[in-house]
Amino acid sequence: MASVTLSRRAVLTIGGAVALSGSAVFAQTTRVAKIGLVQSTTGGSAALYGIQQKQAIELAFAEINAANTLKDIKLEAIHADDGADRGQTVNIFQRLIRQDKVVAILGPTLSNSAFAADPIAQQAGIPVIASSNTAPNLTKMGDFIFRTSIPEDQVFPTVLRYAVQKRGIKKVALIYGLDDALTRGAHDVQKKAVTELGLEQVGIESYQRGDVDFSAQLTKIREQKPDAVILGTLAEEAAAILRQARQLGFDDKITFIGCNANISAKLFDLAGPAADGIIVGASWFEGYDSPRSKAFVAAYQKRYGSSPDIYAAQGYDAAYLLAEAIRRADDVTNSRLTRDKLASISDFEGVLGRFGWSADRDATVQPKVLIGDGKSKVFVAAATS
Amino acid sequence: MTDLFYAYHNVIDLCLLNSMLAFGCFILLGVNLFSLATGGLMAIGAYLSIWLTMQQGWSFAPALTAALVAASLAAFGLGSLVLRLRGDYFTMATLAFTEVVRIIALNWDSVTGGALGVFGIPQLTETWQLAGLLALVIYLIWAVRHSAVGERMRAIAADELAVSTAGHDVARFKLALFTASGAIAGLGGGLAAHLNMFIAPGDFGFLRSVDTVIAPVLGGVWNLAGPVIGASVLVVLPEALRFSAQMREILIGVTMLAVVLFLPAGLVGLPKLSRRRAAS
Structure with a gap:
């Protein structure tokens, strides 16, 4: 019995040695x-x-x-x-x-x-x-x-400058998520860009994660009559804001400008045609x-x-x-x-x-400026020239 | 060996820190108090201590002491208000406190950095400090449990009404325990803030409070080793199960469910149970 175990061990040893030398050659x-x-x-x-x-x-x-x-x-x-x-x-x-x-x-x-x-x-x-x-x-x-x-600060100034040039925006309102590092960070960048471009800031509204009803904030924003609303929000929240703004009868001329986090297929799924015309900036998009x-x-x-x-x-x-x-x-x-x-x-x-x-x-x-197309549910590159 | 220590350095630190925090809930569970205030009390200790070390140039030990004192004062104030509530209502009130502290932290930008948090916190917490303070906490609780106070704790857990009928001031006793638990949470908060260089309000919310209650329940509420075992298992389990990728969260949940169902005395009851099995 002992001899059997021994020989088995010997076989294993030899096998192991072969495997080792093999891997050594491989290495x-x-x-x-x-x-x-x-x-x-x-x-x-x-x-x-x-x-x-x-x-x-x-x-x-x-x-x-x-x-x-x-x-x-x-x-x-x-x-x-x-x-x-x-x-x-x-x-x-x-x-x-x-x-x-x-x-x-x-x-x-x-x-x-x-x-x-x-x-x-x-x-x-x-x-x-x-x-x-x-x-x-x-x-x-x-x-x-x-x-x-x-980061947002390399994208957003380009996006805002595009919106100002193409749509003649002068007065802006901002809305952002207070308790999320991403949306809070985006908001800080957006506020800075607004100041640097010398735009008039008519109002700042905020909400907390999990909020689904933005009508209070949007009603206030409507009173302030901005040319554009700047969103420091996640995609789901952006979609809800866009939809509710349309329901509250926001003027079609009011431009919505989103942040990096809004570039998601979810935005179109949830907002539908309301996402038409939203301007965002990104380092890349699928198209x-x-x-x-x-x-x-x-x-x-x-x-x-x-x-x-x-x-x-x-x-x-x-x-x-x-x-x-x-x-x-x-x-x-x-x-x-x-x-x-x-x-x-x-x-x-x-x-x-x-x-x-x-x-x-x-x-x-180079940041790319994108515009939402609510009908075909995609972002298309804006003509930046 | 040293490499192995450094490879699992943070795992060890987290085991020690979470064990200490678990003891804060352990002493409360000993008198049937289910508190979710740990997160809020930790936040007070954490933010105060980093404000002192980063802005006021204090050294670590006084900053930690200040964190401990501030959180025990907060616990004393909170306890005087909410300890008259019973059972679920008490738990809800302590949870509300944690939420209020979190929301203050989110809005008080100049001190807490809001949702973005504070980063670049000096890394002052050392493993030996965690081990030493944990040993101190365990010793103190051991000493209390083996004194007349410990007797009264067990009596209150068994029949609160009987104890108060016997002429003991149960309310004041509970307040003292709640304050002590606040001191542990504040100390833990200060240590946690200086461990990983970064904190944000989300670190001290509902989940943190629940984790510190789960640890003693998982380990064993009636045994001094319970919180240490429970907290260590909660830290090590996700690391040990990492190979299982998507199954990991399910496996952690199943483990906890199994312990609660089959080991009512917690994991410390495991050797006794297997001994009984072996005997029969």
């Missing part, structure tokens, strides 16, 4: 760059953005690996879900950096999580590229923090007319059977930017070198267009 020919992918796939509405980014980034890595763009380097995404809970984001960052020894991190989904977790990466010298954080001052946390999600963008939309639809949103596009570009940095560094473990190479990329041809980094490591994407 000589390919190097694996481990990349942390921190996106919420559970935890309420954050999961909607997180899943889109995760899918787009995994699509990008699959394409890069299949095309052998990085020759002997393979990209491996280690995904971890933080459930939109900041404590977990910090847990994940520490584990990815200390245990999995990733060379870079893509994420996290929420700005709040980034404020808590990014300093850990900064301290450890691991580059981070965010593709959905839009909070102001995010990249000021350190020189290892990058983002492809352009964006560029070969790179069209190829991305097609590939995404083929792989996942659904349409990518703006966060997917930003995540996809983040993945390609990181791959380019790793290619230039030609190293799968040196995160500082990867960071330097990433920072050196300029004139990147991405889904969002051609862009580089600003001094604060924000993507310098």
